[in-house]
Amino acid sequence: MKNRLKVLRAERDWTQADLADKLEVSRQTINAIEKGKYDPSLPLAFKVARLFEMPIEAIFEDETELEVG
Amino acid sequence: MKNRLKVLRAERDWTQADLADKLEVSRQTINAIEKGKYDPSLPLAFKVARLFEMPIEAIFEDETELEVG
């Protein structure tokens, strides 16, 4: 799953640690999500969306295949 | 986290097993999410949103407190 965290941070001049603080997660969690090591949980995705005041879909981009079935 | 899965299913006359099949997860997973036992992962939430053709926020409702900080 792609995400725009790095850009959204840059627009606000926030460090990964800044964002981590605001979201109440560890800095490593932000780093891992930005680097695509794993996806955030849904509750964390909601928190991100609220912080940036935009829909989840405007921040995270799903790239899983469409069904064949 | 509240969700409208049960209603969305009912509108389409789908069983939990039907929905599970369409989402490629187990029936128990659908049951657990509907009963609020846990939240779906973000990828699964995206899959649900695509299936019902509506934004994640129209299906799942976050109810975590706003920051005091």
Add this chain to the structure above:
DNA sequence: ACTTTAAGTAAAGCATGCTTGACATTTATA
């Protein structure tokens, strides 16, 4: 009443999300 279908629930196990602590690398700045 019987049968079937749907929904609920539980346990064990594996995969993923997130934590802390520590250390390495990169980037900016004195």
Add this chain to the structure above:
DNA sequence: TATAAATGTCAAGCATGCTTTACTTAAAGT
């Protein structure tokens, strides 16, 4: 160049998401 700030990464451990198997309960149709 030296120092500090920001980012990257790893390991161990705990919490959550999801699986399979299996059983129970509820609802619906015969």
